[in-house]
Amino acid sequence: MPDLEIHQYEVAGHLGRHLVLDPRSLAYRRRYTGEPLRPVEWAPKVPVLDQQNLGQQGIRTSLLFEGVDDVDALGSCTGNAATALISVLHSLEALDAAGLSVVDAAAAEAWAIGLYSDATHRDQWNDAAWPAEDCGSSGLGVAKALRTRGLIDQYGHATTAEELAMLLQTGPVLMGMPWLSAFSDPGPDGFIDSDPTWATSPLEGGHEVCITALEDVTTNPDGTLADSTVLLFVNSWGAWGDQGHGRMTIRSYRTLRPEIDLTQPRLDVR
Numbered sequence: 001m002p003d004l005e006i007h008q009y010e011v012a013g014h015l016g017r018h019l020v021l022d023p024r025s026l027a028y029r030r031r032y033t034g035e036p037l038r039p040v041e042w043a044p045k046v047p048v049l050d051q052q053n054l055g056q057q058g059i060r061t062s063l064l065f066e067g068v069d070d071v072d073a074l075g076s077c078t079g080n081a082a083t084a085l086i087s088v089l090h091s092l093e094a095l096d097a098a099g100l101s102v103v104d105a106a107a108a109e110a111w112a113i114g115l116y117s118d119a120t121h122r123d124q125w126n127d128a129a130w131p132a133e134d135c136g137s138s139g140l141g142v143a144k145a146l147r148t149r150g151l152i153d154q155y156g157h158a159t160t161a162e163e164l165a166m167l168l169q170t171g172p173v174l175m176g177m178p179w180l181s182a183f184s185d186p187g188p189d190g191f192i193d194s195d196p197t198w199a200t201s202p203l204e205g206g207h208e209v210c211i212t213a214l215e216d217v218t219t220n221p222d223g224t225l226a227d228s229t230v231l232l233f234v235n236s237w238g239a240w241g242d243q244g245h246g247r248m249t250i251r252s253y254r255t256l257r258p259e260i261d262l263t264q265p266r267l268d269v270r
Contacts, residue, residue, distance in 0.1 A: 015205035016075020016136035032162035041213035045087040047105040048244030077208040078142040079116030080236030118145035153268040179207040190242030193252040209233040227251030
């Protein structure tokens with residue numbers, strides 16, 4: 001096993017991401033070389049998912065997996081975020097063939113839970129897996145799970161705001177991040193960083209979201225992204241934020257960057 005950098009967070013029913021960095025991934029980093037950075041938006045075909053309130057959605061984990069009880073929530077944010085992303089990459093026919101419903105939110109959530117289970121088994125650094133332990137997963141683990149399922153051909157990474165913006169020109173991006181308590185109560189239009197004291201609020205855990213849009217793009221004279229540029233992401237907490245979506249500025253991304261990992265699962269040009 002390679003020498004991984006691992007930062008584990010406490011797993012809860014709404015949070016379950018761990019930061020796992022593989023130094024070999026830097027070979028798949030796409031460096032920014034001055035390409036135009038424009039506003040862009042990608043629309044997931046699946047409804048906004050909810051990794052909580054599983055019972056209310058009619059989802060029984062005891063029927064999805066043998067030997068487990070029904071639970072009302074899972075730290076399956078990696079699987080949820082990746083489900084939203086994969087629904088952008090594939091046609092309706094391909095998604096149907098993969099068993100992912102784009103019309104039934106509960107069925108799509110159950111599919112995301114299955115993907116989460118796969119991701120926990122791909123996280124070979126962790127002895128635990130779901131089922132039956134809700135142990136959380138990583139962006140790296142869920143990317144490996146997607147590739148194993150044949151749903152992606154490769155995945156790349158970014159480490160700067162400009163590299164992230166460049167990746168967004170070609171498709172959505174998974175973002176693993178530390179989740180602070182201020183983020184759980186977003187401001188107008190879903191801005192999680194609307195509270196000027198957000199950076200000093202307590203850490204709740206780790207979370208994975210799917211960035212779907214780059215908004216209000218402004219560049220500095222040196223070509224770097226201005227701090228006011230906005231990231232839009234889809235969350236997996238149902239009717240949270242702006243109709244299930246959140247926003248944050250590039251300034252906040254740069255503040256959190258040491259604990260953020262960015263992964264873009266993608267298809268080869270065919």
